Amino acid sequence: MKAVVVENYEAIDNVALKDVAQPDITPGMVRVRIQAASVGFVDGLKVRGLYQTRDPLPFTPGTEFAGTVDAVAPDVEGFAPGTPVIGMARSGGLAEYICLPASALFVRPEDVAPEVGASFFANYLTALYSLKVRGTLRQGETLLVLGAAGGVGIAAVQVAKLLGASVIAAASTEAKRQFATAYGADAVVDYTVDGWRDEIKTLTSGRGVDVIFDPVGGDLSLQAFRSIAWNGRHLVVGFAAGSIPALPFNLPLLKGGALLGVDLAQIGRREPDVRDQLIAQLFAWLSEKTLLPVVGKIFAFQDFRDAFKAMTTRSALGKMVVRID
Structure with a gap:
């Protein structure tokens, strides 16, 4: 072969x-x-x-x-x-x-289709486990997705909408922001320009975002955490930017925020029942055509x-x- x-x-x-x-x-x-x-x-x-x-x-x-x-x-x-x-x-x-x-x-x-199946499992299981289990994202809350046009980022946008959340998609180009909007994002921001955190503040009426979905890392993670709401949850999914940020511990204290790790590779071994429940939910959404x-x-x-x-x-x-x- x-x-x-x-x-x-x-x-x-x-x-x-x-x-x-x-x-x-x-x-x-x-x-x-x-x-x-x-x-x-x-x-x-x-x-x-x-x-x-x-x-x-x-x-x-x-x-x-x-x-x-x-x-x-x-x-x-x-x-x-x-x-x-x-x-x-x-x-x-x-x-x-x-x-x-x-x-x-x-x-x-x-x-x-095989092409859909090959690109589905890791992205959407990561998104659902992150948002529903780790981040406890609730209906009516606001989610910020960093790197929203990537494979796992766009999955998070779609899953969050199915969970009833409002989604702000952060992406670096106009094409990516349009892409995120087409798949359900309620608002978009360009995180490469100065003042993008002010835009987050405006979009959330000064409150900040309830949950941050972060597969990017680097300095962007530190900036995003500063825009988190009281009792907010920052989900660490990956480091596509290539560098691992170091968060000053005074920030979680001042924000009342939580930093939560997500490692898909360990879910099946440590939480097999949870994994199977989430997969059943994903397949149900597929069958109902509510998730494309x-x-x-x-x-x-x-x-x-x-x-x-x-x-x-x-x-x-x-x-x-x-x-x-």
Whole structure:
């Protein structure tokens, strides 16, 4: 089979598509024929060896994918060959086949296209877990989404609207702000200009925002926290800006605010029942058509490098997807 293989931590231009052995099925495992895989910010960091943990070399990047069950171990139930699935793994998604535990797979609704499934799971589960469980976002509250046009940012915009919140989307270009508006944002701000926090103050009648969804990090996080309302919650989702901010402890004291971390990789292990409930909610929204997942640009398998490069540009909207089947 063909797979993207990272042999050294380096730029994506030096990573190749290679012929490798098809994975064998061992007890408890399911082999999936992958139809589409997404490329997110974390994937780009892993290829260069810049993520918080390193995948042992050589490895195939890609944590999120959609496809159909190819074969199952004799001790596995519930996943007959041909079943459409969505899955997440530490790595291995940018390949024609992947073998992983049945617990890492979820049956994909028949009317959800592979490209949608591949870009759906991590973004929308992160958004719903962040806002509903960690941030306890309530109907009528105001949410500020930083990096609102990115894959997880636009998911947060959509999920927050389904939870009944008012959404202020912060993005760096006019195209991104229009994109966020098209998917439900009530107001937008340009965080690259001076005075954007004054605009937040005006939009919230001087009160500040109840919840901040922050996948960006850097100095922007510190500025945003200064615009939080009393008893506000700042959700730390990631550091797309490339730097980890240091928050002066007097700010939470003065604001009565809380800083809350969100790590999708740990939810299944630490809170499996919560994860399953949230996934059921997401699938219900999909079936009801109340949630229409956003798919960014779609690339052919041989053009996987372009997907990585597009993901890092200022013009990127949504999550990049590589069509494999």
